[in-house]
Amino acid sequence: MRKPLRLLLGSGFLAAALLGTAVPAQAADTVVLSAGHVDVVDLAYEDGVLEIGVHDETVDPDVERDVENVIFLVRKAAKITVPDDPAFSFLGTAGKPVWVLPEIQNEELIWPGIATEEIENGVFAADTVTLKFEKVTGSGRVAVFTEDAVGTPTVLVNSGDGLPDALPLTTGTHRHASWAFQKAGVYLIKVRATAELAATGETVTSEPVVYKFVVQP
Numbered sequence: 001m002r003k004p005l006r007l008l009l010g011s012g013f014l015a016a017a018l019l020g021t022a023v024p025a026q027a028a029d030t031v032v033l034s035a036g037h038v039d040v041v042d043l044a045y046e047d048g049v050l051e052i053g054v055h056d057e058t059v060d061p062d063v064e065r066d067v068e069n070v071i072f073l074v075r076k077a078a079k080i081t082v083p084d085d086p087a088f089s090f091l092g093t094a095g096k097p098v099w100v101l102p103e104i105q106n107e108e109l110i111w112p113g114i115a116t117e118e119i120e121n122g123v124f125a126a127d128t129v130t131l132k133f134e135k136v137t138g139s140g141r142v143a144v145f146t147e148d149a150v151g152t153p154t155v156l157v158n159s160g161d162g163l164p165d166a167l168p169l170t171t172g173t174h175r176h177a178s179w180a181f182q183k184a185g186v187y188l189i190k191v192r193a194t195a196e197l198a199a200t201g202e203t204v205t206s207e208p209v210v211y212k213f214v215v216q217p
Contacts, residue, residue: 031065033058034073037105039113040179040211043129043169043193050129050193050206055115067209074099074181074215077108090143090158092182099215101179103146112179119171122198129195131167133157134208139185139215146177184217 036058044051054065078101084094091098105111114131121127136142141160144167145153156177157165169175181187192208 030069030071031056032071032073033110034075035107035109037111037113038072039115039174040072040110041114041131041191042118043116043131043206044118045123045129045195045204048204050195050204052191052193052206052209055113067211070212072110072211072213074101074213075109076216077106078102078181078215087153090145090153090155090160091180092141097183099181099184103176103178111176113174113176114167114169115174116169116171117174121172124171124195125198125201127171129169129171129193131169131191131193133159133163133165133167133189133191135163135190136187137190138181138187138213140182142182142187142189143180144177145180179213181213181215184215187211187213187215189213 033056038058039055042053042055042064044053052067054067054070056063056065056070078099079097080100082088082091082094082096082098088094091100101110101112116129119129133144136159142157143155143160144157145155147153156167159165160182189211190208191211193206194203196203
């Protein structure tokens with residue numbers, strides 16, 4: 001039986017010269033994250049404002065960061081080949097390279113989480129907030145997916161078949177998924193969040209944020 005892709009990846013600042021590609025312009029307080037547990041998408045609702053941030057658990061104590069101040073480095077260790085399985089065709093052509101930050105932790109790579117733990121149940125209708133992936137600019141396609149116990153994928157986001165893609169999230173939870181990048185290079189991923197207030201039915205929408213990923217060749 002073929003091992004689930006997430007398990008194949010689950011074992012086990014770099015200068016621009018090491019990246020082999022240009023890094024986006026950086027502010028003085030920009031950090032590069034390349035390994036460890038990071039809630040890449042950390043949603044909060046405070047004082048009537050829905051916000052998207054980054055919860056960085058690679059440092060002790062952990063810190064909240066603005067998306068604009070983070071560059072996510074996808075190391076060479078993330079590079080694998082697309083499985084010869086039609087279920088994974090969303091990653092590209094079988095046998096071709098693809099870079100995956102896996103659902104199961106690999107200590108050499110970013111372990112990307114999606115968190116709504118800061119939002120209490122009862123605030124939004126159906127205890128749901130929707131994360132919208134609106135635009136991907138970069139070297140290739142981006143996909144976010146999970147796998148079940150036998151390795152069958154469920155695609156959550158796929159820029160290859162058109163955006164926007166909407167990802168419903170239950171409030172008060174934390175989850176992991178694999179993030180896949182088709183080619184080495186720089187990616188900009190624009191997202192925003194929306195939800196309906198349970199008390200009034202009013203729709204609240206976050207400001208859009210743009211994630212910066214740099215994928216090593």
